[in-house]
Amino acid sequence: MILPIQAKVLDAPARNARLAMYTGIFNVLWVIVTVLMIVRPGSTTGA
Known part of the structure; x- marks a missing residue:
């Protein structure tokens, strides 16, 4: 189940690269x- 804010973030391709x-x-740290x-x-x- 995707929360509404998560769905908004996933809809924008430019934000996907930043995410x-x-x-x-975060993983490297x-x-x-x-x-x-x-x-x-x-x-x-x-x-």
């Missing part, structure tokens, strides 16, 4: 956060 760009940036949580820069425990 895709923001979604991609989450990947960076996840990697930093695993690597833990500055950690001296080695774990």
Whole structure:
């Protein structure tokens, strides 16, 4: 089920590119956060 605001956004082709760009940036930021949580820069425990 698509909400009315979502339907409006999906109807405009220019907005689709912007939405895709923001979604991609958001996903890249989450990947960076996840990697930093695993690597833990500055950690001296080695774990």
